[in-house]
Amino acid sequence: xxTSSPSVPLRQQLFRVKPVPKAGADGSELKRTIGxxxxxxxxxxxxxxxxxxxxxxxAVPIAGPAVIWSFVIAGVVAGLSVLCYAELAGAVPVSGxxxxxxxxxxxxxxxxxxxxxxxxxxxxxxxxxAVGWSQYVNQLLNNLFGVQLPHxxxxxxxxxxxxxLPAILLIAMCAFILIRGTxxxxxxxxxxxxxKIAVLIFFIAVGMTGWNTDHFADFxxxxxxxxxxxxxxxxxxxxxxxxxxxxxxxxxxxRRNLPIALISALxxxxxxxxxxxLAGLGAQETEKFDGQSAGLSAILENIVGASWPGTVVxxxxxxxxxxxxxxxxxxxxxxxxxxxxxxxxxxxFQRVNPRTKTPxxxxxxxxxxxxxxxxxxxxxxxxxxxxxxTLAAFLVVSIAVIVLRRREPNLERSFRVPLYPVIPxxxxxxxxxxxxxxxxxxxxVFVLWTAVVLVWYFFTGRKNSALAHRPVDARTEDTL
Amino acid sequence: MSIVVGVAPGHSASAPVQLGILLARxxxxxxxxxxxxxxxxxxxxxxxxxxYQEALVAGAESVLAEARALVPGDLTAAFEVRTAxxxxxxxxxxxxxxxAVRLVVGAAGxxxxxxxxxxxxxxxxxxxxxxPVAIAPHxxxxxxxxxxxxxxxxxxxxxxxxxxxxxAAAVAADAGADFRVAxxxxxxxxxxxxxxxxxxxxxxxxxxxxxIRAHTEEILADIAEFSERPxxxxxxxxxxxxxxxxxxxxxxxxxxxxxxxxxxxxxxxxISLGSHAMKIVRHSPVPVVLVxxxxxxxxxxxAGAQ
Numbered sequence: 001x002x003t004s005s006p007s008v009p010l011r012q013q014l015f016r017v018k019p020v021p022k023a024g025a026d027g028s029e030l031k032r033t034i035g036x037x038x039x040x041x042x043x044x045x046x047x048x049x050x051x052x053x054x055x056x057x058x059a060v061p062i063a064g065p066a067v068i069w070s071f072v073i074a075g076v077v078a079g080l081s082v083l084c085y086a087e088l089a090g091a092v093p094v095s096g097x098x099x100x101x102x103x104x105x106x107x108x109x110x111x112x113x114x115x116x117x118x119x120x121x122x123x124x125x126x127x128x129x130a131v132g133w134s135q136y137v138n139q140l141l142n143n144l145f146g147v148q149l150p151h152x153x154x155x156x157x158x159x160x161x162x163x164x165l166p167a168i169l170l171i172a173m174c175a176f177i178l179i180r181g182t183x184x185x186x187x188x189x190x191x192x193x194x195x196k197i198a199v200l201i202f203f204i205a206v207g208m209t210g211w212n213t214d215h216f217a218d219f220x221x222x223x224x225x226x227x228x229x230x231x232x233x234x235x236x237x238x239x240x241x242x243x244x245x246x247x248x249x250x251x252x253x254x255r256r257n258l259p260i261a262l263i264s265a266l267x268x269x270x271x272x273x274x275x276x277x278l279a280g281l282g283a284q285e286t287e288k289f290d291g292q293s294a295g296l297s298a299i300l301e302n303i304v305g306a307s308w309p310g311t312v313v314x315x316x317x318x319x320x321x322x323x324x325x326x327x328x329x330x331x332x333x334x335x336x337x338x339x340x341x342x343x344x345x346x347x348x349f350q351r352v353n354p355r356t357k358t359p360x361x362x363x364x365x366x367x368x369x370x371x372x373x374x375x376x377x378x379x380x381x382x383x384x385x386x387x388x389x390t391l392a393a394f395l396v397v398s399i400a401v402i403v404l405r406r407r408e409p410n411l412e413r414s415f416r417v418p419l420y421p422v423i424p425x426x427x428x429x430x431x432x433x434x435x436x437x438x439x440x441x442x443x444x445v446f447v448l449w450t451a452v453v454l455v456w457y458f459f460t461g462r463k464n465s466a467l468a469h470r471p472v473d474a475r476t477e478d479t480l
Numbered sequence: 481m482s483i484v485v486g487v488a489p490g491h492s493a494s495a496p497v498q499l500g501i502l503l504a505r506x507x508x509x510x511x512x513x514x515x516x517x518x519x520x521x522x523x524x525x526x527x528x529x530x531x532y533q534e535a536l537v538a539g540a541e542s543v544l545a546e547a548r549a550l551v552p553g554d555l556t557a558a559f560e561v562r563t564a565x566x567x568x569x570x571x572x573x574x575x576x577x578x579x580a581v582r583l584v585v586g587a588a589g590x591x592x593x594x595x596x597x598x599x600x601x602x603x604x605x606x607x608x609x610x611x612p613v614a615i616a617p618h619x620x621x622x623x624x625x626x627x628x629x630x631x632x633x634x635x636x637x638x639x640x641x642x643x644x645x646x647x648a649a650a651v652a653a654d655a656g657a658d659f660r661v662a663x664x665x666x667x668x669x670x671x672x673x674x675x676x677x678x679x680x681x682x683x684x685x686x687x688x689x690x691x692i693r694a695h696t697e698e699i700l701a702d703i704a705e706f707s708e709r710p711x712x713x714x715x716x717x718x719x720x721x722x723x724x725x726x727x728x729x730x731x732x733x734x735x736x737x738x739x740x741x742x743x744x745x746x747x748x749x750x751i752s753l754g755s756h757a758m759k760i761v762r763h764s765p766v767p768v769v770l771v772x773x774x775x776x777x778x779x780x781x782x783a784g785a786q
Contacts, residue, residue: 095679327671
């Protein structure tokens with residue numbers, strides 16, 4: 001086993017795939033323990049409540065009352081993509097994120113592309129969610145104690161503030177919990193899901209009492225383009241649905257349960273979102289949404305003319321957004337950890353503290369970067385960046401399904417996309433369609449960001465890759 | 481110099497005495513078995529107090545008789561009934577008088593068979609003793625001829641913990657026993673909703689195990705400098721879904737003790753049940769030797785003297 005040439009051809013480097021460990025080789029055969037209900041709960045829990053608490057105020061001014069269709073379109077595209085995601089997850093016998101799936105099937109370069117998307121999907125969405133949390137904390141403080149943080153300390157510079165302090169505090173708190181070592185159990189998750197859904201149902205119930213059909217008179221002021229742009233923004237609130245696919249490798253009878261759980265979760269989430277949107281639109285004129293902070297609380301207070309319903313919603317939002325931030329921040333640190341072990345990221349990301357048994361440096365770096373984003377960037381930009389990152393990751397996954405079917409037709413797959421190739425193709429078209437209607441700045445920043453990550457890979461990751469150092473032979477340093 | 485064993489009136493003396501015998505034989509020390517009668521407060525008046533004390537002393541005598549029957553003839557052993565304001569105080573006084581190198585007590589009364597519960601007496605001892613305290617699990621037995629086969633020191637990755645490990649190695653060398661450094665971790669569940677798969681925390685724990693191994697290699701290098709070394713040295717890392725799994729994963733011998741530092745077993749131990757040391761103590765299948773903070777320095781100095 002030795003190569004005669006001292007360097008590996010570039011193409012071979014860029015598309016080398018990570019070998020899949022033989023399942024059960026180290027006795028780590030996955031136990032399939034997750035039933036259909038729990039799988040659905042994971043989907044609902046991972047998804048609901050990330051964006052709905054503050055995305056209405058951003059999307060209604062763009063799409064008008066037709067925002068309802070934006071929700072449906074975003075939901076359908078998310079569903080198609082996640083079906084593809086599930087096939088990929090079921091084809092790769094490793095547990096991990098879409099980064100690990102891409103690495104074991106498509107190769108190193110595409111995996112880095114996916115990683116670039118995931119850093120947006122996780123890091124930036126943590127920031128976005130934290131900014132939304134900050135709005136509700138202010139609302140809650142105001143309702144309970146009659147005090148509010150000054151505008152300068154709770155808004156990004158672009159929104160007339162200096163820095164968003166509550167958002168930064170939230171991230172610091174979550175980082176502290178993660179450093180101490182968290183056991184975010186299934187029970188915690190269930191409690192959080194219940195709180196989120198209860199608060200949203202409460203909002204719908206109270207909101208419907210202020211129903212006024214006149215608010216829907218000008219249904220789509222900006223036409224279909226407005227609906228699609230709105231869908232792009234809203235796509236962000238479907239982040240987390242992919243948790244169903246990654247949990248697939250522990251699901252009982254995945255072939256049957258995975259699509260059912262996925263579609264159930266999607267139907268539940270989309271229904272709740274649409275009802276929230278309907279209640280909100282029926283209760284308040286479209287113009288009022290613009291620039292409204294802690295939207296859901298504000299709407300209820302305007303209808304009822306008292307602060308208590310708003311307080312209930314704000315309290316629920318503060319609790320559930322906290323748990324979402326914790327989960328997403330955790331995901332980000334662990335993706336970087338996995339990348340670091342693969343040699344794609346500096347070693348500091350895999351350093352584990354012997355006492356706490358957690359990657360402390362990694363967590364602090366992530367929290368610091370995310371804090372800066374949350375402190376100084378406006379929420380709509382953060383939401384769009386998250387959406388494009390997620391959409392691009394889904395796009396790669398949908399393409400990967402087609403590539404893998406052609407390249408490895410006989411590979412064992414625990415789940416296969418129904419109606420192949422229609423669904424992956426529709427998923428690709430849907431993602432591209434939503435991406436094209438995002439603001440140009442978002443697309444430009446995304447392209448630049450991906451380019452930065454790939455350049456980084458080209459100059460460092462490619463050489464430090466764990467695959468490059470596998471002791472197949474005593475190769476000298478690559479010289480290019 | 482001696483091993484002082486505390487036996488409680490009205491409880492079985494078997495487990496702590498058998499552990500005392502094992503330690504006395506291994507360290508070539510004399511054995512002193514003490515049963516403390518705690519006087520009442522406020523003192524009862526006249527005859528009732530006297531009658532109560534008599535009953536206590538009778539209980540203490542009978543438990544000492546049980547102990548006497550267990551001690552083999554070739555060990556030098558003394559048996560005494562003491563009266564003190566509390567069991568803890570009585571044991572500490574006895575330890576002082578007899579120049580104890582170890583205090584041995586049984587697990588708290590409410591523990592199940594084979595489980596170590598740290599009761600009020602042990603906790604009190606930990607906070608005030610300046611010698612290590614060995615706790616025998618309920619039902620602990622050792623053959624009359626047995627010697628310590630192995631000493632395992634729990635290492636938590638901290639500086640104090642490292643010093644204790646060195647001290648423990650010196651003690652293992654004294655007893656001519658094998659020695660190993662053990663670290664334990666439970667595998668946390670990855671957060672399912674984060675969409676990053678289930679095995680990511682296993683990778684974190686693997687990485688942690690590498691860090692711990694690197695640390696303990698350094699400690700072993702120090703032990704190699706000793707003039708008198710343990711029979712063998714080894715590093716083990718136990719990981720499992722629960723503490724019980726993690727601890728049983730490394731395998732145990734019948735005549736073995738687990739040494740745990742008490743840096744995290746301080747005054748707050750009773751309320752901070754989350755502390756890893758407490759979990760390790762509770763799930764240990766072998767007797768545990770707790771090294772109080774006050775004893776740790778002397779203990780580490782042992783290693784320095786080597």
